[in-house]
Amino acid sequence: MILTTAEENYLKAIYHLSDEGKKSVSTNDIAAEMKTKPASVSDMLRKLGEKSVIEYRKYYGVHITEEGKKLALQTIRKHRLWEVFLVEKLNFAWDEVHEVAEELEHIQSPLLIQRLDAYLNFPKFDPHGDPIPDEYGDVRSRPRIQLNEMEIDQSGQIAAVKDSSAAFLRYLDKVGAYIGARIKVLDKVEFDGSLEILVDQKKTLFMSKDVASNILVLQS
Amino acid sequence: MILTTAEENYLKAIYHLSDEGKKSVSTNDIAAEMKTKPASVSDMLRKLGEKSVIEYRKYYGVHITEEGKKLALQTIRKHRLWEVFLVEKLNFAWDEVHEVAEELEHIQSPLLIQRLDAYLNFPKFDPHGDPIPDEYGDVRSRPRIQLNEMEIDQSGQIAAVKDSSAAFLRYLDKVGAYIGARIKVLDKVEFDGSLEILVDQKKTLFMSKDVASNILVLQS
């Protein structure tokens, strides 16, 4: 099954929205995610339904099929491999890579991706800590917990971020909270849920509950 | 001036066709080069004319403008840099890179190209020996001569090929005539113009005039 660039983007959005534990994904949600109008989404859902990458019942939202999941994971794999390339080889900052990867992920060449994967030494996670699916769509994901849910004295490593907006990533960079940083919860304020964190055994950092809830930690 | 992918491809074709010393490029020539129909070309020429990247007088063919030349050279720069990347970093064979580079050249990110250029160490020629324009569209091209026009005992380096079809490139690979190979004309057959060539001071090679005319040599 070959998809156009637009179809790939819709499918990826549907995959991500499905991931959030919902039974079915609504037209409006997809429109919001894709920054288009619901009318355009309806049209595209009909097309994706015909191609059997989603199950589409009018007025009742969509489910992604196994076939669709596989295709979405291929696109995600390409996106994340390119992000690794941009950061590790071309010295992009991790908050600058998303837009470009969004274009690069649509290049059609299985050989290119195979070679890129090998060249990057078969990375398992992208610069934001998200897992890179393998050729078959399998993902090795580590169990992760939101930083705001950790208890005092627990420690771990920053594994990923939930909000990967440029603004948030820049903030994290500024305070030295990179992916892989070792952290320990020194204190939690009952009142507002804000936290005091020790980063890499040297810097302490105050963080609102809001910020902490967007940071995923691999506990240790 | 921002061009769509299709417009970029047309402009590149017009640039290449202009390069062959013609005063103006015809609709039919462009259609042949782009593998589309003349009717599609007429339409596109109107659009490119409106964007002032070509000068278009109906029924009289087109001239590329300075603005158009600059844009075409930017696209060519991107194409050739990606080719270098694919061959040098991802171990593609030089006859496998064209299609993929054709897609990669349309990625829109000046920063990406700057970084890629630096990462590749500012290469001046692509794997086929064609010069890579700089950011401003300047090309350092070396004077080159067709191999079939060289005299007995003259020597030089293979600098580029005129026909870069996969079949021809594979043939060259097989006989060990890579870009940069040092060659010397040992003999020329008057009758059919075929040549006997010494490659890298060790291998001798017989070559028809036809093949030789597709190889460009930097004389020394």
Place this chain on the structure above:
DNA sequence: TTATTTTTTTAGCCTTATCTAATTTCGTAA
């Protein structure tokens, strides 16, 4: 259960890039 609001879809139009078929223009040969 009916009425209202929200969500989704349909209908109809736009743009880009392509095509075929018909028409127009050019250049040249008679």
Place this chain on the structure above:
DNA sequence: TTACGAAATTAGATAAGGCTAAAAAAATAA
């Protein structure tokens, strides 16, 4: 200088992707 063939352009379709406005269906409230 006219007539003809080649080259180029226009006209009218199609397909993808997006839009607005209107209609229909579903969900919610009274």
